[in-house]
Amino acid sequence: MRGRVGWILAFLVLLALAAAWWTLRSGGPGGAGKEQAGGARRVPRQTSAKPATEPRPRGPALPAPSATSAAAPVNRTAPADTARGTIAVVGAIPYPSVVLEPSAGRFPLTLTGEHVASLEQLSGLEVWVAGTLDPDRRELRATAFAVRAANGVPAVDGRLALAGDSLVLVTTDGARRRIRHPPAALRELVGAHVWIAGQPDAEPLAFGLIRRSP
Numbered sequence: 599m600r601g602r603v604g605w606i607l608a609f610l611v612l613l614a615l616a617a618a619w620w621t622l623r624s625g626g627p628g629g630a631g632k633e634q635a636g637g638a639r640r641v642p643r644q645t646s647a648k649p650a651t652e653p654r655p656r657g658p659a660l661p662a663p664s665a666t667s668a669a670a671p672v673n674r675t676a677p678a679d680t681a682r683g684t685i686a687v688v689g690a691i692p693y694p695s696v697v698l699e700p701s702a703g704r705f706p707l708t709l710t711g712e713h714v715a716s717l718e719q720l721s722g723l724e725v726w727v728a729g730t731l732d733p734d735r736r737e738l739r740a741t742a743f744a745v746r747a748a749n750g751v752p753a754v755d756g757r758l759a760l761a762g763d764s765l766v767l768v769t770t771d772g773a774r775r776r777i778r779h780p781p782a783a784l785r786e787l788v789g790a791h792v793w794i795a796g797q798p799d800a801e802p803l804a805f806g807l808i809r810r811s812p
Contacts, residue, residue: 678728678729678730678741678742679728679729679730679731679738680726680727680728681698681700681704681707681726681727681731681738682700682701682724682725682726682727682746683698683699683700683701683706683707683724683725684698684699684701684722684723684724684725685697685698685699685709685717685718685720685721685722685723685725686698686699686706686721686722687718687721694718695708696708696709696714696717696718697709698725698727698738701724705736706736707731707736707737707738708735708736708737708738709727709737709738709739709740710737710738710739710740711729711739711740711741712740713740713741713742713743714740715809716743716791716808716809717740717743719806719807719808719809720743720745720793720806720808722748722749723745723746723747723748723753723793724745724746724747724748724753725743725744725745725746726743726744726746727740727742727743728740728741728742728743729741729742742770744770745793747795748793748795748803748804749795749804751795751796751803751804752795752796752797753793753794753795753796753804754767754769754775754793754794755769755791755792755793755794755808756768756769756770756775756791756792757789757790757791757792757811758784758787758788758789758790758792759774759788759789760788761774761776764776764777765777765780765784765785765788767792767794775798777794777802778799778800778801779801780801780802781801781802781805784802784805787807787810789810789811790807790808790809790810790811791807791808791809791810791811792805792806792807792808793805793806793808
């Protein structure tokens with residue numbers, strides 16, 4: 599009986615020594631957890647260098663740009679269409695058509711608008727016309743015109759006026775051209791819209807009535 603008790607006590611002592619040895623080897627109770635905790639490195643939380651709120655600039659606040667101020671100004675005036683050629687009157691009376699035959703070989707344009715009656719008086723003359731072009735109908739609604747030549751001779755048009763004993767031609771741009779040695783028939787057209795062909799410093803080679811004064 600005593601031998602059995604002694605054997606049990608010896609076994610318990612060996613078991614206790616083994617447990618103590620295992621504990622010392624693993625670093626004591628909770629050693630593994632401490633080693634894991636000690637081995638883990640704490641990473642400091644990064645903070646943004648930018649402050650939470652932007653500092654407001656000093657001085658008065660600038661107004662936000664509006665759509666009208668930011669946008670570039672728009673030119674709402676459409677440019678006029680222009681053409682140059684020889685005037686021709688075609689068709690039967692009492693409904694003739696006034697046509698501009700361009701010198702560049704383009705298709706003829708039927709002229710319309712308030713100046714048609716005046717342009718009808720310029721048949722055979724080379725004229726510059728401005729207005730609105732309708733390419734589908736091949737029409738040009740004339741808003742302005744100017745005589746350029748008569749049978750290849752430079753020509754100009756304007757209103758006849760007297761300046762003392764002299765006769766002058768006032769063009770649409772306000773220029774005044776003195777007419778040298780005007781014929782008597784031309785003097786009778788003072789106040790009317792006429793065309794004159796020839797050099798400015800010489801006697802007129804040809805002239806014609808466009809429209810009498812109202």
